[in-house]
Structure formats: C-alpha cells, structure tokens
Amino acid sequence: MRDVKPGLTVIVKTVNRLILWMIFLYGIYIILHGHLSPGGGFGGGVVLALGFLGVLLAYGRGFSLNWLRLGTLRDLEYSAPLLFLGFGLAGMAWGGAFLANFLSKGKLFALLSSGVILPLNIVIGLKVGLSLFLVVLALAEFDPSQGDDE
Amino acid sequence: MDSPLVLVIAAPLAVALLNLFLPIALRKAMTVIGIILGGVLVRGFFGAPPPSVALFGTTALSLDDLSFFSLAFIHIIGLIIFLFCLKGLDPGTERTFLVLYPLTLACANGTVLSSHGVGFLVFWGLSGLALYGFALLGQGESASATAKKTFILVGGSDVFLIMGLALAAMSSGWSLFDARIPLAGPAEALAFVFLLIAAFAKAGGFPLHTWVPDFSRDAPVESAAFLPASLDKLLGIYLLARMMGGYFEVGLFTRMIVVTLGALTVIVAVMMAMVQHNGRRLLGYHAVSQVGYMIMGVASGHALAFAGGLFHLLNNVLYKSNLFLALGSAEKRAGSHDLDELGGLAKAMPATFAMALVGALSISGLPPFNGFFSKWMIYQGLLEQAGGLAPAYAVWLLVCLIMAVFGSALTLASFMKFLHAVFLGRRPERFEGLREAPANQWLATGLLALLCVVFGLFAQAVPLRLFVFPAAREAGFEAFTYPGFYRPNLILTLFVIGFLAGLAVYLLTAKTRRDGAYIGGHVPSEAFRVTGTDFYKEITEMRPLATLYRQAENKAFDVYDLGSKATFGLSHLLQRAHAGQLQVYVLFILFGVLLFMILAG
Amino acid sequence: MTLYVLCFALFLVGLYGILTKRDLVKIILSSGIMGYACNMMLVLFGYRREASYPILEKGREAAAMVDPLPQAMVLTAIVIELGIISLLAALAVRLFQKYRTYDITKIRRLSG
Amino acid sequence: MITPYFVIIPLAAAFLIPLVSKRKTGPAVLLSLASTFALVVLSGYAFFGRSGETLVYRMSGWKLPVGINLVQDAFSSFMLVMVSLIALTSLVFSPRYIDRLGGDAKYYSLFMVLVAGMNGVVVTGDLFNLFVFMEIAILAALALVAYGGRAHEFEAAFKYAVMASVSASLILIGIAVAYSATSSLGLATISRGLERQSPILVLWVGGLFMAGFGLKTAAMPFHAWLPDAHSSAPAPISAMLSGVLIKALGVYVLIRFFYNVLGAPPLFLQIFLVLGAVSIILGVLLAIGQWDIKRLLAYHSISQIGYILLAMGLDTTLGMIGAVYHMLNHAVFKSLLFYNAGALETALGTRDLREMGNVSKLLPVTSGTSLIASLSISGVPPFNGFFSKLVIIIAAVQAGQPLFAFVAVVGSLLTLASFLKVQKFGLRGGRPVERLIGEVDGGMKTAMILLAALCLVTSLLIVPGIRETTIDPVVKVIMEKTGHAQIVLEK
Structure with missing residues (x-):
C-alpha cells in the first residue's frame, strides 16, 4: 500500500491553486460593491467561504489548518460582530442613533460613497465568510463511525 | 396599626420570628409570654370589642362575638397545651416546633379576626401550612406520606375556598361578617359547596377526614392535640358556623344534607375508631367523629342545636386534647403508642390516668361531664326541630339523630377499650419502674380535665353565658329554651351518693381475696396477657361489616x-x-x- | 395565483417530508424546503407586475420597481435558516454517534 | 437613550468572551456576570425610574414606517427586569455546574446570545426584527440544550429544532401576510394598517401567529418540545428556558401582538381561555405521573403557562394583572425549582425521585428553598404564587367565567399534590441518604437563596400602593390595546 496523500487528485489541486485567488477576488469585489450593485457583505462572504471550502476539499483538513491558523480565524470571526457593534456605537456617538451614518456620504455611484454602509459590508463579509467556513470545518471534524454508544 | 386586634396577631408572629434565632429555653419563655400577652389582650376585648382595623380602604380585621368565642379558646387551649410542651418535647425537632407553635397561633388568630375574604384566605392557608410544618416533624416511616396527604387535603381545600369566596363576593362583596347571601343562583350554590369543602377538610368532616387519623399517628403528639384536635376544629367549625349563621341564607334541604354528612361523620369515624390498634389513630378517628356532632348542631338551624354545636366544639377541644396529651405522657414514658404493647400504666402514672379517665368519660357523653351537656343540647334541638317539620324530613332527621346517638354509645365502648388497653389490664414486665409523667404534663392534662368538669357542672353559668350564647346570638339564633329536664348538680349529687353507697357496701360487707392469675398451672407469661384491642375483634368479622372493614383497610373509601x-x-x-x-x-x-x-x- | 398555489404546494411537500420521513437528513431537508416555500411566498408578496429590479443604476430612470423590502427579509431569513440547518446537521451527526441510527422513530429515549 | 444597550451589552459580551478567555473560564464568568449585572441595573432604572413613559428609539435615525424602531414601555421594561434578574441568578448558579459538564467559555458566550435574543424580542417595535431576535434566542437555546453532550440532550435539541423551524415557517408566513396587507413591518403601523383590512385577513394573521408563537409559549397542542428540551438542558439553562424564554418569546409576543396590535379580538381571547384551560389540566396531569424531577418541572411549566394564557383571555384589567404578576412569579419560582433540581442532581447523581431520599439534614439550603418554591408554585400563602393565582381565580369569576376559574382551582390542587410528591420522595422521604456524590457550592446556594427571598418579596407586589408603581403601569400599557400604537406613532 502506498501512503495516500490527503485531499483530492493533483488536477483538482492545481486548478484550485489557480482559481482560488480569483474566487477571493470575486468575493471581495462583491463585498466592496454591495452598496452599488446586487451583492454585499453576505453574498461576498459566502463566496469567500466557498474559496476556503475549495482549499479544504482539495487539500484536506490537515493542510488547510496548517495554511490557515484556526485560532486567528476564530478570533477574527468573533471580533467581526464587535466591529459591527463598534460602528453602531460610533453612530450613536456622532450620528445621533445606533448605526446612524457618521461618515461622508460621498458622490452617488462612486466606490467610496454611502457612508457607513461600505465598512459594515466589509465587516459582515468577514463574519459570514469565516463563520460559514468554520461551520463546514466543524461539521467535517465529526466522524460518524467514531463515537460512544450510550 | 396600633390597634389591639393587630397586636393579637402580631405578638405571636413576632415571637415566631424571634424564635428562629433564640436558644431553646428562651424560645419557650418567649412563647409563653406571647400567649399570655395575647390572652390579656383578648381578656380586654370582653364586653368591650375594639374598633375594626381598616387596611387599603376596606375593613380588614374586626371582632364580633363569634370570633371572640374562637379567639378566647385559641388562647386558652394554646396556653394549656404549651404548658405540656414545656418539658419532654422531642429534642430532634424541638427547635422547629417552637417556631411553628406561635406561628400557628398567629395564623389562627388572624383567621378568626379577618373580616375581609382575602385576609381570611391568607391566614387560613397559612394555618394549613403550619399544619404541614408539624406533619413534617414526624419521625416514623410513614411520616412523609402522611405529611403529603395532610397537606393535599387541607392545603388543597384552600383553592376551593378561594373560588368559593370569589363566587360569594360577586353577590355580596368581600366582607365575611355582614353578608346574607341567598342560595338562589348556581353561583351562590357553588360558593356554598366550595366553602363547605374547605370547612370540612379543615375540621375533618366526612368524607375529607382521612388526614386526621394519619396525622395523629405520625406527627408529634403535642401537635396532634394542638391542631387536628383543637385549632383546626375551632377554625373549621368557625367557618361552618359563619356559613350557617348568616353568611348564607340556607334552605332546609341544604341543611338536611349537611346534617346527614355530620351524622355519617359520626358513625363512620367511630366504627373505624373502635377497631384501631394504635392509640393515636383511635383518638384521631374520635376527633373526626366528634366533629360530626358539631356539624349536625351547627348545620341544623335550630337555635339550641346551634349553641349546642358550638358548645360541643369547646368541650371537644378540651377533652380531646386532654386525651391526646395523656396518651402522649404515657407514650413518652412507655415508648409506644400501640395499644397492643401498652397496658397497666394506671399504677405507675396515677395522675395521668385520672385525667384521662375524666377525658374519656367526657367524650363518651356521661353526665355530669361537659360532653353530655353539649350532646344533650344538640339532641334536644334536633328533636324539637324534627317536631316542626314535614313527616318525610322529620323521619330523615330522626334517622340522623339515631345514628348520632348510636355513635355516642360506640364511643363509650371504644373508650372502655382505650382505657383498658393503656392504663388497666396486666402490666407488661418491661414497664416495671416507670415513673409518673413530669409535673408540667399532668398539670396540663389536669387543667383540661378540670375544665371538663367545670364546663359540665356549671355549663349555664360559665361557658354558655359568657361565650356560646353571645356567639350564637351573633349568628342570629336567639331563643334558647330547654324542653327537657337536666340539672348537672342533681346528677352529680346522685352519682356521688351512688358511688359512696357502693364504696360503703364494698368496705363493709365484701371480703375480697387478691391473687395472681391462675392458668392451669402455667407460669403467666406475656403470651397470655389480654390486650384491650381484643375487645372488638369480632366486629371486624361480623357479616356485612367484615367486607366494609376490609375495603376500608384497602382505602377504598378514602x-x-x-x-x-x-x-x-x-x-x-x-x-x-x-x-x-x-x-x-x-x-x-x-x-x-x-x-x-x-x-x- | 398559480404561483401562490405552487408555493403552498412546496410548503406542503416540506410538511409531508417532516411528517413521513424517518431519516434525519431527509427531515432536515424537508424543513429546509418548508423554509424555502415561505421565502418564496415572501418574495412573491413583494412582486409587482411589469416592474424592474429595485436597484438604482447610472443612467436609468427610477421606474416602477418591485418591493425590495421582502427581498431583504428573505435574505435575512435565509441566513437564519442556514444557521438552523447547520445546527440540525451537526445534531444529526452527533445523534448518529450516540444512537447508531439515522431513523428518527428509533431515537425516542425521551418519552412520557 | 438606553434602549439599544439592552441588546448591545449582551451581544458585545457574547463575542468578547471567546476573545478574552481562551482556556480558563474565569474571565468569561466575570465578564458575563458583569454585563448581566449591568443589565439588571439598567432595566431596574428603566422600570422604576421611567415607569409609564413610552420610549421610542429609531435605529440609525430612520422614521417609521421606513426604519426599524425600538419601543420601550413599562411592559418591555418589566420583561427586561425579569429576564436580567433570572439571567443573573442563572449565571451565579452556573460555574460549578458547568465545570462538572466539562464546560468552557462557549457556554457563557451562548448564554449571552440567548439573553441578547430575548432582550431584542422584548424591546423591538418591528415585526421582522422580532422574528430575527427570536431566532437568535432559539438558536442559542438549541445549542445550550445540547450542551451537555449526552444522547438524550442531542435528541431533545433535534426535536426542538425541527418543531421550532416549523413554527418559524408559520410565523414567517404570518409576517408575509401582514406585510402584504399593510406594507409595513412596524408593530404600530401594522396595527394601524390592519384596522382597515377585512376581518378575515386579521383572523388569518392572528391564527398563524397564534400557532407560531403558541409553540414558543408551549401552550397545549404545541407543547411537545418543552418537556424534552427543558428537562435535558443543564439546570441553569432549564431555569432560563422555563423561567423566561417561553415568556419573552411566547407570552410577551402574544400579549403584545394580540392586545397592542390586533386590539384583543374576541375569537382569540376565547382561544386563549380554552388553550389556557387545556394546558393547565393536561400539563399538570402529565406532570404528576413523572418520576424524573426535571421532566416533572417541565410539564408544570406548561400548566403554569396555562394560567397566564387563561388570565390573558379574560380581557379584564384584573385578569391582566393576574397574568403579568403570575408571569413574574412563575419566572422566580420555576427557576428556583430548576436550580433545586440541579443541586440535587449534583449532590445525588440522579434525577429520579425514587432514588432520592431524606436530604433535609445534608442539604439544608436546597431542601429549604425547594420547599419555599414548591409552596409558591402550589399557591400557598404567604408566597407569591398564592397571590397571583388568587387574582387569576377572582378575575375569572368576576369576568363571568366560573368554569375556567374552576379549572384553575383543580389545576392548583393537582399542582400542590405533585409538588408534595416531589417533597415526599425527593427531599423529605422516609429513606435517609448517607452520602453525597457532589458538593453544592456557594454560587448555587447564593442563587437559590436569592430566588427564595424573591419568592417572598414579590408577594408584596400585589399590595395596593406597591402595585400602583409596579404592575399597574404594565397592565395599563397592555389594556390600552391599539391605543398604544397611536402613542408609538406620535413619538
């Protein structure tokens, strides 16, 4: 028996390597243009998570966890909602109400417009992407054949 | 807030709270002080009722003659029973007992003083809670089951009381004292039934009586004398008297139903009492059976019977607690309340025996003791009422009356057995060297016995004039005529003469020889001892009764x-x-x- | 109208699945289907005939648009559903570890 | 404006906890305790300091009907006080108990999410927002039910989740119908809008919500998840679920929606009455036959919720006083009972009443407080349960519903019976217990004593004079019915 490398075949791995950054780019694009076109934090975040998912599928759990630091990912995930709340509170401080806009609204149809929506989209994208990935990772950790009969 | 009425409730309540933290000796002292203080206050109410207390815009506490009647006897009996408790309480549960005791008194005082329905409910429920507290102090194996049963029956009836009072309040407001609710609609009828349930459960009327014998067996004996024999009777019959005497306008048919329940209570309980092997259970069943007379008297609607019912309540409180306490004294010395194991204690504990004898004669309704007088009043009242009724009702009432009289006879029989089993008969060997109960104990039973005699001999002069007739008048019963002829002094004189003559005959003529038991040459051993319980063994084997008793043993009627x-x-x-x-x-x-x-x- | 009926039919499909299927995974899928039916219903309620998508673009007049609010609600509902379904999936796997079966009728230790 | 902080504080705590406490649970405990304590203080201030006022907070400054608004009136503040108080005691109770389950900081994180969800439901004035917060709370509750990691806990959580998703679908359809009829999501604007709609539509919306939130309330045909979930969860979580979750997510929303939005349509009041009566009787009958102490308590939650529903259905001020008061009382004594069960489980290693015995000497605090709680729930004076049941029964009689009053009476009697069963077998039985497996620590004792004291203190709330500042403003808000929407819209 030759020892089986974790993950899928070399074709998948190669394709994945090529395509991964495009997926990420696409996700980031959707997140950043959430206030201009369909999309936004949630959709972009899902695309980001799919990118991670590709790595997980192609290379297996061990590699992915080496490649990404699980602890850091978790911390990032936890701090994303805190950032969101922070923006909300900042709105309270400067805008008069929770989540009120306190940044310049900019010019219509420009990337840096619509005030606080863009940073919020980024935060949401971060949160959704990481959460989804972590959910899948957590589900992948289960081994149904293992377990304690009670 | 500084009204004496508030103080009567607050004083024992404060004692109970204080007692949580005091050492035992001080707890006892505080309780005595609390009761005496309350007694002094109540003494002050005599003839000069204090003003009512208003709370949140309605009259919360007030005193009329019916509540004064109950209040006075709560204090008297509370003091006497506590005299018994001064020494000889079970050390394991003493601390809690001394908290519960004043608490119970406070609740009872509150119950009879509350003129507003909600206050009444609160105090009524609290006194049930205190009962549960006492039941939890019991030690035997079945104690926890008994506590559960007691509180389900007594505490459970509280919710019916809530419902009943709420229904009654729809037509007459929340005042308990001055309402005259006609039993016209279904709501009023329902209210009546619910209040009746509560009163019966508290007082121990058939068919809600089954907690009484169990509680008597398992709870500390002092609490058996204190609650089911005294305070719960006072409270339950107090409620019944309120219902029958003014709160509702009760029709004849309803009265007859309640009277029938009373008669059933008498006969069922006394039949059960007769075959008991456990002294406390026996007394417990008698406590139930005596309630039957009170119910009959109070419910009948005849002035004399009503007064008789209330008087019987007082008398029962006296002799029943006397008997419980006497049995308690014997039990604390001999270590058992099983009638089969006791026997021959009269020689060792003559004082206790004498007191118990008075109690037993009173409860059996022998003249000139008090039990006879009140029963006699009830019978007279019922007879007179039957005379004025339609034939069907008259027959019905007479059947009830006959049942009650028969119950009275069985009571006597049952107490012969009780006295024999505990105090007479041959003494088992392990009881050699038993000493008389502590002084405080026979003093307490003695006081109760003394009151039994006094209430029998001077019934007209003392209890009836001072307490019972005013209370009955408060309930709207005025004309008290004695159709028959009874004069206790004369009876007493005849009795004394008869007794002296007998003694003279005994001393002068007879030559008695005393000897040990002769059993065909065998050495008399324990196996040949005749216990008191064997007297009525046949009853349980008689033919329709046998099945009934067997069913009752399986709790088919509970x-x-x-x-x-x-x-x-x-x-x-x-x-x-x-x-x-x-x-x-x-x-x-x-x-x-x-x-x-x-x-x- | 047809669309509403179809939506309702989809809902019934989900309900049927929950009521009759024994497999944990199928139950999870059925509950998902029920959720989708609701979401579609919500989107349908926001639909307006002859209207365009509710996005403001450069050089486009603000014409009649479908109601965007239900769509935002649906998006949120989808997220919630995602949460519930992932939780259900996790529970299903753990249940299998404990009971060695995916059959819901055999998973009934809690009764009475 | 303090309203948004009721959500912000627990939510921030929930996400800070995993950041600050990696391995040790110490910081997590401290942080969650601190934030819950802050919530208690804030809600106490909101309730007692600004009672009677209706505060409307516009999220990000948008006005109705466009924006989401938070509405805080006396009723919300009352619920907030209740939630925070029970949450605080639950957290005090937790540390030792959760350690025993091999717990970590996630527990506290989930706990704070649960609190955030409930607070959110209570303060929001927007229907969809309410739905979202409800789902947040349910998700956290599901995870917490399964937290112990044993087979039956997963089973309970799974069944709960399936049933919750069914009810979520129903609620969502209800929201969709309401939105399509009124083109708005604010409760106040919906209330305005539905007044102009056909009554059939209102009934449909009501029916859907009744079913959906009825499941959260665990009223009788929708109750089946409750005994499983509440008995499987860790004891402090059972206390939260039975004590406040079913009220914040269920009863509160039902009252808010049917009184303040729909204006108490008579058909639904009838349904409340019938559901309440059925829940009282069947719940208590199911409870009395149980031997598992936590399952018994869980069934009693159904029965006690029945009292609240029944009182809600009376549509009188007195009835509503009873409902609101009983809601608070039930939160207090039911949580206490679950703590008792948890302490017993810790000390004896079993939940089966038949395997317990007389522990009144060994566990004086547990048995003492459990006696108080049992008497409270059975309606024995002077504890709080007596007064709320008294009010409910009187209200039912006065509202001309003596039959329902009688149902309440019978339910109360059976409740007493079943709790005396608990006392007899669990705590004061004949069989003495020699040895304890685990220790009931200071935190547990503190929580129990605190709630036992509350059992007595809350009975004062019915005293006229105190009632005017506590329960009456709450009832006033509810009995304003749709007039409340006007107040919100004018703000």
Missing part, C-alpha cells in the same frame, strides 16, 4: 386515595400520547394550526 388513583390513571393515559415520536409531535402542531384556520374561517 377520597384521597381514590383521587390519586384516578389522577395517575389519567396521567398514564396521557403519557402514552407522548412517546417520543417526533412525527406525532408535529401532528399536534398541525392539528392546532388547522383548528385555528378553521376557527378563523
């Missing part, structure tokens, strides 16, 4: 047991619908949704 069986059956049925099937659960939801959709059209 409301509590029947109820719990039905409940658990239903529960089991329902549990089978909750078998862990997710689909079934979702179907429940679907059913609900469809129901709503159909309702919504």
Whole structure:
C-alpha cells in the first residue's frame, strides 16, 4: 500500500491553486460593491467561504489548518460582530442613533460613497465568510463511525 | 396599626420570628409570654370589642362575638397545651416546633379576626401550612406520606375556598361578617359547596377526614392535640358556623344534607375508631367523629342545636386534647403508642390516668361531664326541630339523630377499650419502674380535665353565658329554651351518693381475696396477657361489616386515595400520547394550526 | 395565483417530508424546503407586475420597481435558516454517534 | 437613550468572551456576570425610574414606517427586569455546574446570545426584527440544550429544532401576510394598517401567529418540545428556558401582538381561555405521573403557562394583572425549582425521585428553598404564587367565567399534590441518604437563596400602593390595546 496523500487528485489541486485567488477576488469585489450593485457583505462572504471550502476539499483538513491558523480565524470571526457593534456605537456617538451614518456620504455611484454602509459590508463579509467556513470545518471534524454508544 | 386586634396577631408572629434565632429555653419563655400577652389582650376585648382595623380602604380585621368565642379558646387551649410542651418535647425537632407553635397561633388568630375574604384566605392557608410544618416533624416511616396527604387535603381545600369566596363576593362583596347571601343562583350554590369543602377538610368532616387519623399517628403528639384536635376544629367549625349563621341564607334541604354528612361523620369515624390498634389513630378517628356532632348542631338551624354545636366544639377541644396529651405522657414514658404493647400504666402514672379517665368519660357523653351537656343540647334541638317539620324530613332527621346517638354509645365502648388497653389490664414486665409523667404534663392534662368538669357542672353559668350564647346570638339564633329536664348538680349529687353507697357496701360487707392469675398451672407469661384491642375483634368479622372493614383497610373509601388513583390513571393515559415520536409531535402542531384556520374561517 | 398555489404546494411537500420521513437528513431537508416555500411566498408578496429590479443604476430612470423590502427579509431569513440547518446537521451527526441510527422513530429515549 | 444597550451589552459580551478567555473560564464568568449585572441595573432604572413613559428609539435615525424602531414601555421594561434578574441568578448558579459538564467559555458566550435574543424580542417595535431576535434566542437555546453532550440532550435539541423551524415557517408566513396587507413591518403601523383590512385577513394573521408563537409559549397542542428540551438542558439553562424564554418569546409576543396590535379580538381571547384551560389540566396531569424531577418541572411549566394564557383571555384589567404578576412569579419560582433540581442532581447523581431520599439534614439550603418554591408554585400563602393565582381565580369569576376559574382551582390542587410528591420522595422521604456524590457550592446556594427571598418579596407586589408603581403601569400599557400604537406613532 502506498501512503495516500490527503485531499483530492493533483488536477483538482492545481486548478484550485489557480482559481482560488480569483474566487477571493470575486468575493471581495462583491463585498466592496454591495452598496452599488446586487451583492454585499453576505453574498461576498459566502463566496469567500466557498474559496476556503475549495482549499479544504482539495487539500484536506490537515493542510488547510496548517495554511490557515484556526485560532486567528476564530478570533477574527468573533471580533467581526464587535466591529459591527463598534460602528453602531460610533453612530450613536456622532450620528445621533445606533448605526446612524457618521461618515461622508460621498458622490452617488462612486466606490467610496454611502457612508457607513461600505465598512459594515466589509465587516459582515468577514463574519459570514469565516463563520460559514468554520461551520463546514466543524461539521467535517465529526466522524460518524467514531463515537460512544450510550 | 396600633390597634389591639393587630397586636393579637402580631405578638405571636413576632415571637415566631424571634424564635428562629433564640436558644431553646428562651424560645419557650418567649412563647409563653406571647400567649399570655395575647390572652390579656383578648381578656380586654370582653364586653368591650375594639374598633375594626381598616387596611387599603376596606375593613380588614374586626371582632364580633363569634370570633371572640374562637379567639378566647385559641388562647386558652394554646396556653394549656404549651404548658405540656414545656418539658419532654422531642429534642430532634424541638427547635422547629417552637417556631411553628406561635406561628400557628398567629395564623389562627388572624383567621378568626379577618373580616375581609382575602385576609381570611391568607391566614387560613397559612394555618394549613403550619399544619404541614408539624406533619413534617414526624419521625416514623410513614411520616412523609402522611405529611403529603395532610397537606393535599387541607392545603388543597384552600383553592376551593378561594373560588368559593370569589363566587360569594360577586353577590355580596368581600366582607365575611355582614353578608346574607341567598342560595338562589348556581353561583351562590357553588360558593356554598366550595366553602363547605374547605370547612370540612379543615375540621375533618366526612368524607375529607382521612388526614386526621394519619396525622395523629405520625406527627408529634403535642401537635396532634394542638391542631387536628383543637385549632383546626375551632377554625373549621368557625367557618361552618359563619356559613350557617348568616353568611348564607340556607334552605332546609341544604341543611338536611349537611346534617346527614355530620351524622355519617359520626358513625363512620367511630366504627373505624373502635377497631384501631394504635392509640393515636383511635383518638384521631374520635376527633373526626366528634366533629360530626358539631356539624349536625351547627348545620341544623335550630337555635339550641346551634349553641349546642358550638358548645360541643369547646368541650371537644378540651377533652380531646386532654386525651391526646395523656396518651402522649404515657407514650413518652412507655415508648409506644400501640395499644397492643401498652397496658397497666394506671399504677405507675396515677395522675395521668385520672385525667384521662375524666377525658374519656367526657367524650363518651356521661353526665355530669361537659360532653353530655353539649350532646344533650344538640339532641334536644334536633328533636324539637324534627317536631316542626314535614313527616318525610322529620323521619330523615330522626334517622340522623339515631345514628348520632348510636355513635355516642360506640364511643363509650371504644373508650372502655382505650382505657383498658393503656392504663388497666396486666402490666407488661418491661414497664416495671416507670415513673409518673413530669409535673408540667399532668398539670396540663389536669387543667383540661378540670375544665371538663367545670364546663359540665356549671355549663349555664360559665361557658354558655359568657361565650356560646353571645356567639350564637351573633349568628342570629336567639331563643334558647330547654324542653327537657337536666340539672348537672342533681346528677352529680346522685352519682356521688351512688358511688359512696357502693364504696360503703364494698368496705363493709365484701371480703375480697387478691391473687395472681391462675392458668392451669402455667407460669403467666406475656403470651397470655389480654390486650384491650381484643375487645372488638369480632366486629371486624361480623357479616356485612367484615367486607366494609376490609375495603376500608384497602382505602377504598378514602377520597384521597381514590383521587390519586384516578389522577395517575389519567396521567398514564396521557403519557402514552407522548412517546417520543417526533412525527406525532408535529401532528399536534398541525392539528392546532388547522383548528385555528378553521376557527378563523 | 398559480404561483401562490405552487408555493403552498412546496410548503406542503416540506410538511409531508417532516411528517413521513424517518431519516434525519431527509427531515432536515424537508424543513429546509418548508423554509424555502415561505421565502418564496415572501418574495412573491413583494412582486409587482411589469416592474424592474429595485436597484438604482447610472443612467436609468427610477421606474416602477418591485418591493425590495421582502427581498431583504428573505435574505435575512435565509441566513437564519442556514444557521438552523447547520445546527440540525451537526445534531444529526452527533445523534448518529450516540444512537447508531439515522431513523428518527428509533431515537425516542425521551418519552412520557 | 438606553434602549439599544439592552441588546448591545449582551451581544458585545457574547463575542468578547471567546476573545478574552481562551482556556480558563474565569474571565468569561466575570465578564458575563458583569454585563448581566449591568443589565439588571439598567432595566431596574428603566422600570422604576421611567415607569409609564413610552420610549421610542429609531435605529440609525430612520422614521417609521421606513426604519426599524425600538419601543420601550413599562411592559418591555418589566420583561427586561425579569429576564436580567433570572439571567443573573442563572449565571451565579452556573460555574460549578458547568465545570462538572466539562464546560468552557462557549457556554457563557451562548448564554449571552440567548439573553441578547430575548432582550431584542422584548424591546423591538418591528415585526421582522422580532422574528430575527427570536431566532437568535432559539438558536442559542438549541445549542445550550445540547450542551451537555449526552444522547438524550442531542435528541431533545433535534426535536426542538425541527418543531421550532416549523413554527418559524408559520410565523414567517404570518409576517408575509401582514406585510402584504399593510406594507409595513412596524408593530404600530401594522396595527394601524390592519384596522382597515377585512376581518378575515386579521383572523388569518392572528391564527398563524397564534400557532407560531403558541409553540414558543408551549401552550397545549404545541407543547411537545418543552418537556424534552427543558428537562435535558443543564439546570441553569432549564431555569432560563422555563423561567423566561417561553415568556419573552411566547407570552410577551402574544400579549403584545394580540392586545397592542390586533386590539384583543374576541375569537382569540376565547382561544386563549380554552388553550389556557387545556394546558393547565393536561400539563399538570402529565406532570404528576413523572418520576424524573426535571421532566416533572417541565410539564408544570406548561400548566403554569396555562394560567397566564387563561388570565390573558379574560380581557379584564384584573385578569391582566393576574397574568403579568403570575408571569413574574412563575419566572422566580420555576427557576428556583430548576436550580433545586440541579443541586440535587449534583449532590445525588440522579434525577429520579425514587432514588432520592431524606436530604433535609445534608442539604439544608436546597431542601429549604425547594420547599419555599414548591409552596409558591402550589399557591400557598404567604408566597407569591398564592397571590397571583388568587387574582387569576377572582378575575375569572368576576369576568363571568366560573368554569375556567374552576379549572384553575383543580389545576392548583393537582399542582400542590405533585409538588408534595416531589417533597415526599425527593427531599423529605422516609429513606435517609448517607452520602453525597457532589458538593453544592456557594454560587448555587447564593442563587437559590436569592430566588427564595424573591419568592417572598414579590408577594408584596400585589399590595395596593406597591402595585400602583409596579404592575399597574404594565397592565395599563397592555389594556390600552391599539391605543398604544397611536402613542408609538406620535413619538
């Protein structure tokens, strides 16, 4: 028996390597243009998570966890909602109400417009992407054949 | 807030709270002080009722003659029984006992003083809670089961009281004292029934009486004398007297039903009492059976019988607590309350025996003791009432009366057995060297016995004139005529003469020889000892009674047991619908949704 | 109208699945289907005939648009559903570890 | 404006906890305790300091009907006080108990999410927002039910989740119908809008919500998840679920929606009465046959919720006083009972009443407080349960519903019976217990004593004079019915 490398075949791995950054780019694009076109934090975040998912599928759990630091990912995930709340509170401080806009609204149809929506989209994208990935990772950790009969 | 009425409730309550923290000796002292203080206050109310106390705009506490009657005897009996408790309490439960005792007194005072329904409910429920507290102090194996049963019956009846008072309040407001509710509509009738349930459960009337014998067996004996024999009777009959004497306008038929229940209480309980092997249970059943007379008297609606019922309440409180305490003294020395194991204690404890003898004669209704007088009043009242009724009702009433009289005879029989089993007969060897009960104990029973005699001899002059007749008048019963002829002094004189003559005959003529038992040459051993319980063994084997007794032993007539069986059956049925099937659960939801959709059209 | 009926039919499909299927995974999928039916219903309620998508673009007049609010709600509902379904999936796997079966009728230790 | 902080504080705590406490649970405990304590203080201030006022907070400054608004009136503040108080005691109770389950900081994080969800439901004035917060709370509750990691806990959580998703679908359809009819999501604007709609539509919306939130309330045909979930969860979580979750997510929403939005349509009041009566009787009958102490308590939650529903259905001020008061009382004594069960489980290692015995000497605090709680729930004076049941029964009689009053009476009697069963077998039985497996620590004792004291203190709330500042403003808000929407819209 030759020892089986974790993950899928070399074709998948190669394709994945090529395509991964495009997926990420696409996700980031959707997140950043959430206030201009369909999309936004949630959709972009899902695309980001799919990118991670590709790595997980192609290379297996061990590699992915080496490649990404699980602890850091978790911390990032936890701090994303805190950032969101922070923006909300900042709105309270400067805008008069929770989540009120306190940044310049900019010019219509420009990337840096619509005030606080863009940073919020980024935060949401971060949160959704990481959460989804972590959910899948957590589900992948289960081994149904293992377990304690009670 | 500084009204003496508040103080009467607050003083024992404060004592109870203080007693949580004091050492035992001080707890006792505080309790005595509290009761005496209350007694002094109540003494002050005599003839000069204090003003009512208003709370939140309504009259909360007030005093009329009926409440004064109960209040006075709560204090008297509370003091005497506590005299018994000064020494010889079970050390394991003493601390709690001394907290519960003043608490109970406070609740009882509050109950009889509350003129507003809600206050009455609170105090009534609290006194039930105190009862549960005492029941929890019991030590035996069955004590916890008894506590449960007691509180389900007594505490459970509280909710009926709530419902009853709420229904009654619909037509007359919340005042308990001055309402005259005609039993016209279903709401009023229902209110009457619910209040009756509460009163019966508290006083121990058939068919809600079954907690009394159990409680008497398992709880500390002092509390058996204190609660089911005294305070709960005072409270339960107090409520019944209020209901029958003014709160409701009760029709004849309803009265007859209640009187019948009373007669049933008498006869059922006394039949059960007769065959008991346990002294405390025996006394407990008698406590129930005596309630029957009170119910009959109070419910009949005749002035003399009403007064007789109230008087019987007082008398019962006196002799029943006397008997419980006497048995308690014997039990504390001999270590058992099983009639089969006791015997021959009269020589060792002559004082206790003498007191118990007075109590037993009183309860059996022998003249000139008090029990006779009150029973006699009730009988007279009922007879007179039967004379003025339609024939069917008259026969009905007479049947009830006959049952009661028969019950009275059986009571006498039963107490012969009791006295024999505990105090007479041959003394088992292990009781050699038993000493008389401590002075405080026989002093307490002695006081009670003395009151029994006094109430019998001077019934007209003392208890009836001072307490009972005013209370009956408060309830609207005025004309007290004695159709028969009874004069206790004369009876006493005749008795004394007869007794002296007998003594003279005994001393002068007879030559008695005393000898040991001769059993065909055998050495008399324990096996040959005749215990008191064997007297009535045949009754349990007589033919229709045998089956009834067997059924009763299996608790076929116990409301509590029947109820719990039905409940658990239903529960089991329902549990089978909750078998862990997710689909079934979702179907429940679907059913609900469809129901709503159909309702919504 | 047809669309509403179809939506309702989809909902019933989901309900049918929950009521009749024994497999944990199928139950999870059925509950998902029920959720989708609701979401579609919500989107349908926001639909307006002959209207365009509710996005403001450069050089486009603000014409009649479908109601965007239900769509935002649906998006949120989808997220919630995602949460519930992932939780259900996790529970299903753990249940299998404990009970060695995916059959819901055999998973009934809690009863009575 | 303090309203948004009721959500912000617990939510921030929930996400800070995993950041600050990696391995040790110490910081997590401290942080969650501190934030819950802050919530208690804030809600106490909101309730007692600004009672009677209706505060409307516009999220990000948008006005109705466009924006989401938070509405805080006396009723919300009352619920907030209740939630925070029970949450605080639950957290005090937790540390030792959760350690025993091999717990970590996630527990506290989930706990704070649960609190955030409930607070959110209570303060929001927007229907969809309410739905979202409800789902947040349910998700956290599901995870917490399964937290112990044993087979039956997963089973309970799974069944609960399936049923919750069914009810979520129903609620969502209800929201969709309401939105399509009124083109708005604010409760106040919906209330305005539905007044102009056909009554059939109102009934449909009501029916859907009744079914959906009825499941959260665990009224009788929708109750089946409750005994599983509440008995499987860790004891402090059972206390939260039975004590406040079913009220914040269920009863509160039902009252808010049917009184303040729909204006108490008579058909639904009838349904409340019938559901309440059925829940009282069947719940208590199911409870009395149980031997598992936590399952018994869980069934009693159904029965006690029945009292609240029944009182809600009376549509009188007195009835509503009873409902609101009983809601608070039930939160107090039911949580206490679950703590008792948890302490017993810790000390004896079993939940089966038949295997317990007389522990009144060994566990004086547990048995003492459980006696108080049992008497409270059975309606024995002077504890709080007596007064709320008294009010409910009187209200039912006065509202001309003596039959329902009688149902309440019978339910109360059976409740007493089943709790005396608990006392007899669990705590004061004949069989003495020699040895304890685990220790009931200071935190547990503190929580129990605190709630036992509350059992007595809350009975004062019915005293006229105190009632005017506590329960009456709450009832006033509810009995304003749709007039409340006007107040919100004018703000």
